[in-house]
């Protein structure tokens with residue numbers, strides 16, 4: 128496995144960062160998770176847009192241009208001979224001293240890891256996941272803006288720990304007002320009476336690229352979709368619930384907090400969207 132590390136391609140064993148890297152010390156940095164389908168980087172521009180926007184927002188200078196970043200990803204894919212897999216792109220503030228001040232970090236570090244994906248077994252896409260709501264609240268725009276895909280994932284990890292303790296597969300995160308925001312690392316959708324709903328991202332969700340692809344897909348398929356706030360109650364009484372994310376794609380949820388959702392397995396709209404989504408990603412050249 129070859130890993131891109133600040134302009135070099137190194138083996139996994141040699142891919143190490145400094146203990147003074149502020150990404151390590153403070154979670155000061157940003158990242159992207161991206162899929163490779165049939166040798167293509169799926170939604171490359173959208174991921175790079177989100178990365179560079181996140182960087183600008185936290186005043187992080189990425190030492191590569193867009194084209195250089197795209198080329199570095201392509202070369203990492205080539206060196207790993209990967210047709211289908213996952214790219215983790217990380218830009219950390221880089222090595223500094225023990226103080227918080229990012230001015231002590233002269234150069235950001237760029238890391239690109241390409242790997243096979245360990246996703247849910249295919250049966251999970253039919254059976255659906257068990258989810259629980261968690262007490263950990265999603266951070267809101269006046270704290271750390273959820274639009275920034277930062278290396279600060281402690282919030283999400285605490286959510287994961289809570290769902291692990293409940294022996295659930297996924298979590299449902301609310302914001303401080305009790306509105307549903309997203310899963311631990313995936314966006315959430317609800318279907319009721321043929322209408323698809325997803326929370327507006329200003330409630331406290333990442334602007335997921337898969338989420339946007341599903342919104343576009345609903346439009347294309349003539350499935351009505353609304354971005355509207357909703358609560359746990361609306362989840363419990365939904366006909367279908369599903370999560371979306373780069374790794375998970377589109378995955379149904381069969382149970383939330385002990386309430387069976389719909390028929391207790393993936394419903395027809397979810398399966399249709401999954402099928403169409405997979406058709407899109409399989410098409411060569413879809414970026």
Ligand code: PLP
Pocket residue numbers: 160283309311312313314332333334335336337338371372373374
């Ligand atoms: N929400 C969070 C907190 C995430 O980390 C992710 C993963 O990137 C998502 C949602 C889904 O976003 P995307 O579809 O861009 O992978």
